[in-house]
Amino acid sequence: MDHQFGRAFKINQSSQYSSVFNNADFRVSSPNLTFIVKENNLSHGRIGVVVAKKNIRRAVDRNLVKRIVKESFRKGEVSTLMVDIVVLVRSNLIRLSRKQQNEDLTSLWQALIKKVNYRNSRS
RNA sequence: UCAUUAGGCUGGGUAGUCGCUUUUACUUUUUUUGUAGAAGAGGAAAGUCCGGGCUCUACAGGGUGAAGCGCCAGGUAACUCCUGGGAGGUGAAAGCCUACGGAAAGUGCAACAGAGAAUAGACCGCCAGUUUUUACUAAUUGGUAAGGGUGAAACGGUGCGGUAAGAGCGCACCGCACAGUUGGUAACAACUAGUGGCAUGGUAAACCCCGCUUGGAGCAAGACUAAAUAGGAAUCCUAUGGUGUUACCCGCACUGGAUUCGGGUAAGUUGCUAGAGGUGCUUGGUGACAAGCAUCCCAGAUGAAUGACUACACAGGUAUUGCAAAAUACUAGACAGAACCCGGCUUAUAGGCCUAUUGACUCU
């Protein structure tokens, strides 16, 4: 499997972010994370992580969370889906252990894939 | 060996897999893609508290105001920083701390207590005179700052003389001020058969005075490319006006301005990392630091690159067992992430290592 993760896989403009926020197709969430999802016309998925300074105070932790989320996005199959994903992070995530974080993420990815497949089969 | 104090260094390691950013070479018609290689967070990157560089603004002119600093000498691009020295405070010592100019230019402040709180002050007390009384008792007039008491603070201290009682009233010693001499670049220190009888209480992180420093804005500074170009309509105000110009006035430069309607843009490149640079050696200096020589190129992201997983060894923490040594299990964790760049300050910081100092104990 190809595990590339270049700049094309990131959402990197504020207009793109706001379009996802305003025209979201559906959401998937856990107590610590929320995924906001919108279908796109590209051949691959894109991801952007939003971490509020209020939720996670230290810059080290904020960057670490972003890296972890992107890493799991890259490893999984979600990057092949044609969706834009914005991830909102809550303050509890940093208190969990690394294992729990990964479990939380993988379960959310699976739920997301199910929803996308369901929508595709209906249309 | 234990404790104390001061200073410095380090800031987990090795291997593998998958990724990220920049870049070099090759590949490719250019972009892209691919292959191989190289580089990729800190001592505080932090707080934004000071000082500079750099950029723009009249290359900043004058005045008022405002802010900061304040023993002396040196270092530095500069500083409110650093080094060395002095003075004061503190500690048994090594050490540590100090916004450390002026209260003899002026103004103000000092609650409560106390007689009196700043051109001193008679509450008790002491002494003298007068009157009175059994009384050295009381009253009154005056003298008196030695004693008591108040307070954070009471207008030199101790002793002797002196006196009605007292008083720098006189003397000796101490302290203080001034002067001189010596040492020191200086702050300052030491000394004197010296002069003065003592004047000058505290507070300037109260106003203030003196001296020194500071024009303002900040890489979203600024420059360029492309696009849009921007000119249009209406109304109103006016060359004693507006902008540059972020305290105010003058001066200087440029110039008509404001509101509404409708419309458009907000993309990229550069600035951007060769620097008061790093490393090593030598020389000068007590030191901060400086000079010379050699050598190296060492992060440049932009919803923002340095991460994840696995294994091993070492040290650590927690729990259990154990007299202990140790064993087993779990855990991975110091503080923390560059955003134009430097010099400092301040704050956060697990564990480890090194050097010196002082004290105690033991041995030789």
Add this chain to the structure above:
RNA sequence: GCUCCCAUGGCACAGCUGGAUAGCGCGGCCCCCUCCUAAGGGGCAGGUCGGAGGUUCGAAUCCUCCUGGGAGCG
């Protein structure tokens, strides 16, 4: 990147040209009033003035450094 403000009982505020018992309203507790409640009246508790240093005889107040919260400019 730059600049400024605030923090005082449970809550919202005053005191900030230094002077000691830190005050007011709402709330809490107790008592009175009422058949009972509300309203009304009386009383009580509750504060190391965000933290740490410094200046001063004396600091909520002045100065310095931190912590937390909020606002503005571009």
